[in-house]
Amino acid sequence: MLGMSRAGLAERWTLFVGALLSVALGVALVQSSLLLLISAAQQSSDDAAVPMLGIVLGGAVFLAGFVISSTFAFTVDQRRRDLALLRLVGGSRRQVRRLLLGEAVLLGLGGAAIGVPAGLGVMAVQTWLMRRFEFVPPAFTGEWRMWILGVSVGTGVALAVAGVLVAARRAARVRPLEALRESGPAARVMTAGRWVAGLFFFGGALALVIVAPHGGPAGGQAMAMNVAMPAAVAVVAFGPLLVPVLARLVPFGGGVLGSLARANVRDARRRSASVAAPLIVLIALVVGNTGAGESFTASGVDEMARSTHADFVVEGTVPARPGVATVSAETSLDAQVVTGSGEDQETTDVTALVIDPRAYAVVHGTSVDVHGQAVARGPGGEVSTSGSVRVRLPGADLGELPVVASVPEMMSGGASLLLPPGLVPAAALAQAPTRSFVALAPGADASAVRADLARYGPVFTAGDWLRADAEQRNSTNDKVMLVVLGLGGLYALIGVINSIVIGAATRRREFAEARVTGLTRGQVVRSALLEAYAVTGAALLLGTVAASAAFFAVLATTSAVTGSATLKLPWPLFAAVAAVALTVTGVTSLITSLSATRRPPVTLLAARE
Amino acid sequence: MTMTPAAVALHGVSRTFGRGPSAVTAVDDVTLDFPRGGWTAVMGPSGSGKSTLLHCAAGLERVDTGRVLLGSTDLTSAGDAELTTLRRTRIGFVFQSFNLIGALTAEQNVALPLRLAGKRPSRSVVRATLDAVGLADRARHKPRELSGGQQQRVAIARAMVTRPEVLFADEPTGALDSTAARTVLDLLRAMADAGQSIVMVTHDPGAAARADSVVFLRDGRVVDRLAGADARGVADRLAAWER
Incomplete structure (x- = not known):
């Protein structure tokens, strides 16, 4: 089976590049955060450094797991025909599972091989950031430890194997007959698991929104800041239902390319949902949490201003x-x-x-x-x-x-x-x-x-002092958020690129068919680009929906605590994230569809495996 | 009728897809024997249920009612693990679209069923099987480096390497030009002459005429059976049923 795994990886490497990069980044971040955490605990440093590194470590593991497992799930879906073929010639369910686990172990080892040296670079960046944000004294350095090699290799393999477990179970249920269908009745996209996960996380987000106003200032803020994540997971779970519907609302313009792109979005709901998922998480996390944080700060300033009957503050x-x-x-x-x-x-x-x-x-x-x-x-x-x-x-x-x-x-x-x-x-x-x-x-x-x-x-007007005071109180939180969100954003973008690259790698034949039907290469590429933009538009909308759940919690909490509902939306940040998302999906779609249409269509259609 | 038991026997087999008014009965109460050591072609207009019949006979498709016997093994009551073992040891498949694994060489593709069965196939067995389909010199090539006819011959070698009781072939010449198709049919003919049981679905009267007998299917039912006919005879009979 290991030989098969190796041959599979070598043949379909484009499907696995993304997974490899996610594993490598996960290993690098875990290694760097762990080394810094130990160094910070031993050297004197700001009290906030250790918890912050703890959050980054947890976040890195969670995001790596999320991206790797969704990448594997998607690659498995794209390879159903191959896996069915293996079943057809006598492969058992266990062998299919072992094949995928073997691939995961190889990817984990490969990811660790890239991740360990990359971790040194990440550590330099993290140390610089922590010095810059004054979490640690300027003389602080992260120390290398030999045993971390074992931890990093273990992390890589564990992340990859954990990521593939669900996908392997799903793959083992592929029926041999599916090998005989050209495209197959695409496996049901809204699986029972998706419904359960979607409803579970929707319930979680709803519960937090309902309970947050009763949690007092500190508890309410903490709960409201945790709404975006389950809301995003719920929206992602229902993605195959929601994304195609919303993507069709995006104006495609008339003409044949628009209608082709519209048909593709509707037909390939699994692919559309896979591209949209990390974007939804990105928007919900960044916009939802930043918006919630800014709103609470603004609400605190308003509340203090209302209750403070002073004209000046003197230090x-x-x-x-x-x-x-x-x-x-x-x-x-x-x-x-x-x-x-x-x-x-x-x-x-x-x-x-x-x-x-x-x-x-x-x-x-x-x-x-x-x-x-x-x-x-x-x-x-x-x-x-x-x-x-x-x-x-x-x-x-x-x-x-x-x-x-x-x-x-x-x-x-x-x-x-x-x-x-x-x-x-x-x-x-x-x-x-x-x-x-x-x-x-x-x-x-x-x-x-x-x-x-x-x-x-020094004398300040009461208004100036209140604003400065609230901002100073929130600055440590904001810095931690920035580091964690930056990490989340990076992972989400890798997830988007993964999905588009995997999607395009399996679309060579579809592109070739479109070209022999009479479309030029440029038209095929433009149609794929339109499709990517429609899906990105839908993802931006759905991410905003998930972020809005956090905003509901913010409105309810600020209203309950201060008597005045406050919401401050981070529009410039939203615009920036949307611009980055559109650029990344656009450029990735362009590169992958150009590469997938490089060979003349007839060579693809003639050579059937 | 010979006295030897059938290679594959279907008893009152039905298979319906969908439910309610859109339901389609692809195989409708079919009772049929495929004789051991013989080559049987299944013909019928498109939509007559011939592929579904083949899938049911090979244990790839669940049947709604009836029984399918491979020798004396009841496929209808077999679980997934048992069917997997049968595919490794007693059944071989050849399909219109070759279905080779693109990542593996011809040699590796042929060895795959044995390796899945946990055996270490000797190079000589694999080479001999490839040699039997005339591709000993192409052992190290990947499928995309082979022509369609060559790929189909690799697929036949893969199916035959386990020495299966029955070889199921679904339109094996459907994607081939006439020269490549003739090579493949010659190969199957030689195998049948050597005692191999073959069940083949085809819409090509020329291909069907190479078989020992031809079964005609319409609307999921067996409507006729013909033995030892030439291509013209098969085509005429088919035309009669398509009318």
């Missing part, structure tokens, strides 16, 4: 001044909250603010009644609103303190603990930064007061 301690009605000076401390005891003891790092409760209430529009030996739960949540907590500050243990009050949780978070004055020893406060929210007295001259305040520290 420093402001005493009572002429023209100033209220000053809420807030000193920020890194605190630890300890809950439970003994084995179950848990320590959480939080931010604590030392406040003047009366001034805080005026400036932030929410009463907070805390004094003496007690604390209040702040807008950042993370602490129970009742009972007691043990609070530790650097250099001071405040002991067990009752939580006597709380302010509403905010979209943009903030401090988790509010401490009354007098609770914290002066020594602990000495080095801590203080920020003052200043409300002007009625009729005061704003610019004069601003000039006066400048002697206590």
Whole structure:
């Protein structure tokens, strides 16, 4: 069987290039992320570096699995006739499965052979990115370890074999008689598995949309950010039904080429769905998650702006001044909250603010009644609103303190603990930064007061400060998202290229038939291009549908948390992604159809295997 | 009628495709014996069900009712694993479109059924089989480097390498020019003379005339049977049934 696998790979290499590249990229990313993860855990680096690398590692495995398995599924569908032939001359189901597994092992080894050296390049890029985004100090380097060779080869083989398992099961059910049909009644495209997966993930996305508004600011955001993925998988599962219908709505123009392209999209629904699938995932992930992130940031800024009744924010301690009605000076401390005891003891790092409760209430529009030996739960949540907590500050243990009050949780978070004055020893406060929210007295001259305040520290208008503050809070998240989304985008594009290349490789004969019917080579290529654009258009539409599920969750969550539904759509990003998608599908279609029509049609039609 | 049991026997076999008003009964209650050691041609107008009949007889197509016996083995009750084994050992196929595996050389294609059966075919057996179809010098060529007639002869070698009880041939000359077709038919004739059971579907009276007997099919039913006729006789009978 291994000999057959080898011969199959050599003969049909165009079908496998994509799968090989996906395996190689998967191996490279896993190797690089793993080495960096270990290096980061050992060297001192930003706390965000390790979780970020963890996310990239998980994402790389998931995406590699997704792309490789869909590539294999498609190649198997394109080779049904070959596999049926093997069954016809006496191949058993097990032998068909073994043939495909053998191919997967060879691809896994090949992918690892390319992926290990490529991983060194990826590591250089990842290290540069992490230094650039300040996840790690400038001196940080990833260290090579010899044992990673074993891990990488194992990863390559495991990814490829896992990717082929479903396809191999499906292939083993190919009936021998299918070898005798020219094209065969294309295997049913909406399989039971697709229905089950589609409905399952649709249900998952729906559940997240329904539950997100009840999850509070942090939980709601997390759930809304996770809607796009299951929604995209659901849409992809129903792709063979949806893509051809939508693709026909794309204006093809009249004429014979338009009607040929339209007929092809309708006829080859499996191929159309395969090209559309990674694009749908790309759009849903990038547009859905970026849109959700930006909307939550905007919603947080709006919420803060509505609840903050201050005119200026000064980075420093402001005493009572002429023209100033209220000053809420807030000193920020890194605190630890300890809950439970003994084995179950848990320590959480939080931010604590030392406040003047009366001034805080005026400036932030929410009463907070805390004094003496007690604390209040702040807008950042993370602490129970009742009972007691043990609070530790650097250099001071405040002991067990009752939580006597709380302010509403905010979209943009903030401090988790509010401490009354007098609770914290002066020594602990000495080095801590203080920020003052200043409300002007009625009729005061704003610019004069601003000039006066400048002697206590940098002065911002409340609006400017809120925006900068929210953006700074979100920047770490955004950077992680950028790295992960960049990775997802790369994989999705590889998936699209795979599908088009595989599709075209099996279309030589169809193209040749069109040419002997009287179409010129240019017309065949143009018709394939039209078809690619129609499918891309449908994919953009369906990706937007999946992204919209995330937007529903965003609207419901922001409305529930802040009382005002907020949605900020990333139009420039959407336009950029659409342009990239159209360019990639267009160029790939052009190259593959030109290459598939290189030989004169008669040589293809005469030489039948 | 000889006393030896039939190579393949069909008893009341029916096969219908589709359901409701669009249902088509391709094979309609056919009872038929294909004699051992003889070459039987199945003829009929297009759509008469001759390919479906062949597929049912070879265990490639499920039958709705009736029984199919290969020697004394009941194909209708055989599972997938048993049918797979039968294809490796007791049945050979030749088709109009050759159906060789493009990635393998002629030699590898011929050796494939033996290798699938877990045997290590000796080079001499494979070469001898290729030699028997006159292609010993083409062993290392891939299918696309061979002419249609040569590819069909490789397909016959592949079918014969397991020494099957029955060779099923579906329009084996349908895609060949008359010279290549004559070579293939001569080959089949020689095999039949040596005792090989052959069941062949064809629409070419010239090809059918080379067989020992011809069965005529119309609307899924056997309507006539002719033995030892020449091409003219077969063509006349076919024309009569097509009228």
